[in-house]
Amino acid sequence: MSDVPLLSIDGLTTHFRTERGVVRAVDGVSFDVRSGETVAVVGESGSGKSVTALSVLRLIADPPGRIVSGEVRFDGVDLVTLSDPEMRAVRGNRIAMIFQEPMSSLNPALTIGMQVAEPLNRHRGMGWPEARRHAVELLRKVQIPDPEKRLDSYPHQFSGGMRQRVMIAMALACGPRLLIADEPTTALDVTVQSQILSLLKALTRETGAALILITHDLGVVARYADRVNVMYAGRIVESGPAGAIYARPRHPYTRGLMASIPRLDGDVGRRLVPIPGQPPDLAALPAGCPFAPRCVNVMDRCRVERPPLAPVDPTHSKACWSDV
Amino acid sequence: MSEPTDTILQVENLKVHFPVTQGIVIKKEVGRVRAVDGVSFTLKRGETLGLVGESGCGKSTTGLAILRMLPVTEGRILFEDEDIAPMEGRQLRAMRRRMQMVYQDPYGSLNPRMTVDDIVSEPLEVHGLGGTKAERREKVSALLELVGLRRDMGSRYPHEFSGGQRQRIGIARALAVEPALVICDEPVSALDVSIQAQVVNLFEELQERLGLSYLFIAHDLAVVRQISDRIAVMYLGRIVEIATRDALYREPLHPYTQALLGAIPIPDPEIEKARDFQPIVGEVPSAMRPPEGCRFHPRCPHAMAKCKVELPPLVEMADGRAVACHLHPG
Ligand SMILES: Nc1ncnc2c1ncn2[C@@H]1O[C@H](COP(=O)(O)OP(=O)(O)OP(=O)(O)O)[C@@H](O)[C@H]1O
Ligand SMILES: Nc1ncnc2c1ncn2[C@@H]1O[C@H](COP(=O)(O)OP(=O)(O)OP(=O)(O)O)[C@@H](O)[C@H]1O
Ligand SMILES: [Mg+2]
Ligand SMILES: [Mg+2]
Numbered sequence: 001m002s003d004v005p006l007l008s009i010d011g012l013t014t015h016f017r018t019e020r021g022v023v024r025a026v027d028g029v030s031f032d033v034r035s036g037e038t039v040a041v042v043g044e045s046g047s048g049k050s051v052t053a054l055s056v057l058r059l060i061a062d063p064p065g066r067i068v069s070g071e072v073r074f075d076g077v078d079l080v081t082l083s084d085p086e087m088r089a090v091r092g093n094r095i096a097m098i099f100q101e102p103m104s105s106l107n108p109a110l111t112i113g114m115q116v117a118e119p120l121n122r123h124r125g126m127g128w129p130e131a132r133r134h135a136v137e138l139l140r141k142v143q144i145p146d147p148e149k150r151l152d153s154y155p156h157q158f159s160g161g162m163r164q165r166v167m168i169a170m171a172l173a174c175g176p177r178l179l180i181a182d183e184p185t186t187a188l189d190v191t192v193q194s195q196i197l198s199l200l201k202a203l204t205r206e207t208g209a210a211l212i213l214i215t216h217d218l219g220v221v222a223r224y225a226d227r228v229n230v231m232y233a234g235r236i237v238e239s240g241p242a243g244a245i246y247a248r249p250r251h252p253y254t255r256g257l258m259a260s261i262p263r264l265d266g267d268v269g270r271r272l273v274p275i276p277g278q279p280p281d282l283a284a285l286p287a288g289c290p291f292a293p294r295c296v297n298v299m300d301r302c303r304v305e306r307p308p309l310a311p312v313d314p315t316h317s318k319a320c321w322s323d324v
Numbered sequence: 325m326s327e328p329t330d331t332i333l334q335v336e337n338l339k340v341h342f343p344v345t346q347g348i349v350i351k352k353e354v355g356r357v358r359a360v361d362g363v364s365f366t367l368k369r370g371e372t373l374g375l376v377g378e379s380g381c382g383k384s385t386t387g388l389a390i391l392r393m394l395p396v397t398e399g400r401i402l403f404e405d406e407d408i409a410p411m412e413g414r415q416l417r418a419m420r421r422r423m424q425m426v427y428q429d430p431y432g433s434l435n436p437r438m439t440v441d442d443i444v445s446e447p448l449e450v451h452g453l454g455g456t457k458a459e460r461r462e463k464v465s466a467l468l469e470l471v472g473l474r475r476d477m478g479s480r481y482p483h484e485f486s487g488g489q490r491q492r493i494g495i496a497r498a499l500a501v502e503p504a505l506v507i508c509d510e511p512v513s514a515l516d517v518s519i520q521a522q523v524v525n526l527f528e529e530l531q532e533r534l535g536l537s538y539l540f541i542a543h544d545l546a547v548v549r550q551i552s553d554r555i556a557v558m559y560l561g562r563i564v565e566i567a568t569r570d571a572l573y574r575e576p577l578h579p580y581t582q583a584l585l586g587a588i589p590i591p592d593p594e595i596e597k598a599r600d601f602q603p604i605v606g607e608v609p610s611a612m613r614p615p616e617g618c619r620f621h622p623r624c625p626h627a628m629a630k631c632k633v634e635l636p637p638l639v640e641m642a643d644g645r646a647v648a649c650h651l652h653p654g
Binding site: 044045159160161162189190191192193194195198216217218219220221222223224225242243246247256257258260261262263264265266268271272273274275276278279 | 378379486488516517518519520521522524525528543545546547549550569570573583584585586587588589590591592593594595596601602603604605607608
């Protein structure tokens with residue numbers, strides 16, 4: 001792992017203009033990703049995880065969405081300022097993405113072979129016969145049995161787990177430096193989920209690519225991530241090494257999450273401690289800290305002044321006024 | 325074994341097969357989905373039995389068949405000592421009052437054009453319960469309070485509520501007719517983690533207050549562990565292991581139970597590092613063409629020659645647990 005981050009997101013702010021008003025989906029998000037690292041973005045539904053990822057890849061449809069401010073430096077270049085053709089040369093090439101729903105990201109009318117070979121043809125200028133040979137190797141890598149025979153199959157002939165393997169093969173085709181996986185296994189069975197995540201982790205380790213793993217599952221984060229960014233209402237509320245965050249979560253929201261999830265090794269017979277209330281409406285955010293209405297440590301200041309993400313030690317930071 | 329009066333539900337060799345047909349005018353049966361294929365278990369009064377397994381293993385089908393919302397192909401369903409599998413008409417309706425279902429999807433399962441009051445009181449009307457209109461209103465208000473909603477919320481529509489609140493409405497509706505058994509089909513899966521705990525706690529409190537029995541269907545083994553007294557693990561239409569919560573999680577005997585538990589990460593990086601997890605191979609095969617012998621054998625790390633040809637029966641062990649595996653002949 002090098003000292004200069006491969007990806008550096010700084011103050012990223014993405015809004016959607018809707019009839020209900022401006023939805024502040026991503027509200028000043030900053031975090032770094034280094035080569036070879038697995039960085040988790042964890043948070044509940046609607047906290048802005050996917051919009052963060054889509055903003056990095058410049059896949060936010062305008063209207064209704066727009067990156068309002070912030071920088072996304074990848075290898076020293078600010079992706080926010082690139083032209084569309086320049087951005088297309090990066091996407092699927094040096095940065096690749098794996099989405100939650102493989103069926104909606106695979107083309108049902110094209111063979112698996114065509115789809116895995118396509119990025120090689122497009123970005124590497126490889127002829128189709130050579131790209132096909134490459135595709136076989138990629139499918140073998142993601143552990144599709146008999147890849148030569150499966151090349152001419154269509155997506156509907158594959159199971160959910162196999163389709164997600166194909167998505168990984170496509171993402172890896174051009175040897176990306178950064179992979180963004182948005183809930184890559186949420187739709188899959190638990191035994192298949194763990195196969196896919198372990199495969200993804202092994203392949204990124206092998207190629208030295210960085211991985212941004214978006215999930216709502218704190219268990220998955222514990223098993224696979226080096227660093228963790230906890231998102232709430234469009235902001236990062238806590239950020240740090242996985243070990244430190246689990247050993248001593250510093251933000252009341254992170255602590256609340258940890259206490260509210262049942263775990264396989266928890267005390268039986270102990271009641272869970274829920275977080276009261278529910279997440280705020282992003283079109284009508286309260287002043288101050290968005291977690292204040294649900295927070296057990298809330299102070300007067302929290303309701304008026306927004307806490308910045310500030311270090312609690314050199315590698316770990318939180319956005320909270322309280323000193324717990 | 326428990327006294328018969330202790331047992332609220334006893335399911336014996338339940339089978340639910342769906343015909344797969346071809347042809348438009350003359351439908352020809354070309355195969356069968358053996359969604360539930362010989363399931364047996366008992367549920368005691370006031371107990372929670374967790375039913376776990378991966379997508380398509382037959383959990384919902386089992387629940388719906390017990391409620392007689394799906395045709396039963398074979399088997400007996402003894403509810404309060406009476407076989408309800410052959411019941412019809414008035415008898416069936418009376419029985420249905422005693423069992424209710426809470427569904428996974430808090431969005432899809434509530435009629436968007438009805439107020440919460442109407443949604444919760446509908447089952448009372450259907451079963452001719454609740455007395456006068458005023459008495460019904462009062463009952464509905466009490467139910468809303470029971471599940472942690474305010475009385476005045478009754479005049480609102482489902483879309484005005486969050487996911488967790490909608491699930492509370494679904495629970496109030498199920499409890500309206502004072503059932504003895506509630507079948508909960510993935511009741512917290514669609515909820516955010518911070519909201520899940522609120523609803524799980526509500527289920528636990530209601531059970532204590534009302535003495536309810538739950539069949540709690542879920543794929544999340546950590547949630548099931550939190551709420552269940554005993555747990556049944558299903559694979560491709562059959563129960564492969566049934567045990568008390570502590571026994572199952574401390575010492576899972578069936579290789580599939582072991583694989584399932586291993587696949588679930590514990591939210592602690594130190595523990596995960598020490599675990600050095602290795603996933604099992606393969607995916608769940610189609611219920612239309614289940615493998616010969618033990619249905620798990622193609623994925624089982626311990627498969628023997630016998631497993632490929634002979635279906636292992638669910639064998640009762642000494643401590644009240646049961647396992648269907650040739651490694652544990654009893
Ligand atoms: N096209 C859009 N128009 C309006 N609002 C949008 C749009 N896309 C996303 N949003 C809003 O932005 C917020 C963040 O959404 P996002 O999809 O990033 O959440 P998420 O953290 O990925 O949640 P999930 O876990 O459910 O996938 C949400 O409030 C969502 O409603
Ligand atoms: N009405 C039906 N007609 C034909 N097949 C059906 C029908 N309902 C269910 N099945 C099949 O029966 C099997 C069991 O389905 P079921 O819905 O009970 O699974 P489940 O364990 O509840 O899965 P999930 O976790 O995805 O809810 C599946 O193979 C399913 O496709
Ligand atoms: Mg998302
Ligand atoms: Mg189901």
